[in-house]
Amino acid sequence: MSFENQIVKWYINNKRELPWRENIDPYRVWISEIILQQTRVVQGEKYFNNFIKKFPSIESLSSADESEVLKMWKGLGYYNRAINIHKTSKKITNTLNGIFPNTYNELIKLNGIGDYTASAISSICFHEYNPVVDGNVLRLLSRYYGLKNPIDSLKGQRNIREIGKKLISKVDNPGDFNQAMMEYGALVCTPFPDCKSCIFSSKCIAHINNEVDTIPVKSKKKKPKERFLNYIVFIDSKQKTIVNKRINKDIWYKLNEFPLIESKTEIKNIFTNSDFKKLVDNSHLTLKKENEKIYRVKHVLSHQILYISFYQINVKDLITSGVHLSNLNNYNFPVPITNFINKLLI
DNA sequence: AAAGCGGGGAA
DNA sequence: TTCCCAGCTTT
Numbered sequence: 469m470s471f472e473n474q475i476v477k478w479y480i481n482n483k484r485e486l487p488w489r490e491n492i493d494p495y496r497v498w499i500s501e502i503i504l505q506q507t508r509v510v511q512g513e514k515y516f517n518n519f520i521k522k523f524p525s526i527e528s529l530s531s532a533d534e535s536e537v538l539k540m541w542k543g544l545g546y547y548n549r550a551i552n553i554h555k556t557s558k559k560i561t562n563t564l565n566g567i568f569p570n571t572y573n574e575l576i577k578l579n580g581i582g583d584y585t586a587s588a589i590s591s592i593c594f595h596e597y598n599p600v601v602d603g604n605v606l607r608l609l610s611r612y613y614g615l616k617n618p619i620d621s622l623k624g625q626r627n628i629r630e631i632g633k634k635l636i637s638k639v640d641n642p643g644d645f646n647q648a649m650m651e652y653g654a655l656v657c658t659p660f661p662d663c664k665s666c667i668f669s670s671k672c673i674a675h676i677n678n679e680v681d682t683i684p685v686k687s688k689k690k691k692p693k694e695r696f697l698n699y700i701v702f703i704d705s706k707q708k709t710i711v712n713k714r715i716n717k718d719i720w721y722k723l724n725e726f727p728l729i730e731s732k733t734e735i736k737n738i739f740t741n742s743d744f745k746k747l748v749d750n751s752h753l754t755l756k757k758e759n760e761k762i763y764r765v766k767h768v769l770s771h772q773i774l775y776i777s778f779y780q781i782n783v784k785d786l787i788t789s790g791v792h793l794s795n796l797n798n799y800n801f802p803v804p805i806t807n808f809i810n811k812l813l814i
Numbered sequence: 815a816a817a818g819c820g821g822g823g824a825a
Numbered sequence: 826t827t828c829c830c831a832g833c834t835t836t
Binding site: 506507508510511543544545546547548549621622658659660688690717718719720721767768769770771772802803 | 815816817818819820821822823824825
C-alpha cells in the first residue's frame with residue numbers, strides 16, 4: 469500500500485476524538501485551526517470548547533466586543549490571533565453576507581489565515597486538494613525522505629509542500645489525508661519518536677540511516693532578549709488601583725497592565741514621588757512609604773526573558789476613576805500579572 | 815529573508 | 826535547561 473493511503477488508513481483507525489471533528493462546520497474548523505496555531509491540542513482543546521460555547525456562531529462572534537473575544541483568549545498567547553478572528557468574523561458577516569469563503573484563494577485573503585490555515589479549511593470542509601505544511605508535516609516528511617534542508621528555511625518548506633502536493637493528489641479524501649499527516653506527527657513521529665511502533669520504519673530514510681535524532685534540521689538560533697518590567701500597583705484607601713491598556717506594537721498588545729516603568733537593569737531602590745508622577749495623569753498622588761511590598765518574578769517567553777517587579781504602594785490621595793481590587797478580574801491581564809493578582813493582591 | 819509574537823508541557 | 830507546538834504578519 470502506498471504511503472499516502474497507508475497513513476489515511478492509520479488515521480481512520482487511530483484518530484483522537486476531538487470536538488472540532490464532530491462535524492465539518494467551517495466556522496468551528498476555522499476557530500480550531502487558529503487556536504491550534506503554535507499550540508498543542510491538549511492546551512487548545514479547552515479554549516476551543518469555551519470559545520464555541522461563548523460564540524456558537526459567526527454572527528454572535530461578529531457582534532461581540534473585542535475585549536470579550538480577548539477574554540476568551542486570555543492565557544493562550546499570540547493575542548493577535550484573537551483580534552484577527554474578530555476582524556474576520558465581522559468581514560464575513562457584514563460584507564460577505566455571512567457566507568464562509570469556500571476556496572483556498574478566498575480564504576487566504578482573510579486576516580489571520582495563511583497558507584496552512586487556508587489549506588486546512590479548504591481541504592477539510594470543501595474537499596480541495598491543498599496539502600498542509602505544519603510542524604508535524606515538516607518533521608514527518610523530512611524524516612521519511614531524509615531531507616536535510618533546514619525546515620525553517622523557505623526553500624526547505626517549499627520543497628516539502630511540493631512533496632505534499634503529489635501525495636495528496638492520490639487520495640480520496642484530502643481533509644483526512646491532511647489530518648492524518650498531522651495526527652501521525654503528533655502521536656508517532658514526535659520530536660523524540662518511538663520508531664519501533666512506527667508503521668513506516670522500514671521505509672523511513674532517517675530511521676534507516678540512523679538520523680532520526682538529527683532530522684529535521686533547523687538553522688535559526690536566536691537568543692531571547694532580556695527586559696525589565698517594573699509595575700507600580702498603587703492602592704488608595706478605598707482599595708482602588710490604576711489599570712492601563714497596552715497600545716504599542718509589542719508583546720501583550722491590547723491587554724491590560726498596571727502603570728509600567730521599563731528599565732535596562734533591575735531597579736533596587738524604592739521609587740520616589742518624582743518617579744511615579746511621570747506614570748499617571750493624576751499626579752497629585754503622594755507616596756506613603758509604609759506597607760510597601762515588592763514581588764519579583766521571572767517570566768519566559770519564546771523570544772524574550774522578562775524580569776518583572778511589582779511595587780505595591782499605598783497612596784494617601786484617592787485615585788480618580790480607579791479600578792477596585794475586587795473588580796480586576798473583569799480586565800484582560802497577561803499570565804504573569806494574573807498570577808500576581810490572584811496570589812498576592814487579592 | 816528575518817524578526818516579532820505567549821504560554822505550557824515534555825525530556 | 827532546551828525544544829517546540831494544526832503559523833501569521835510585518836519589516
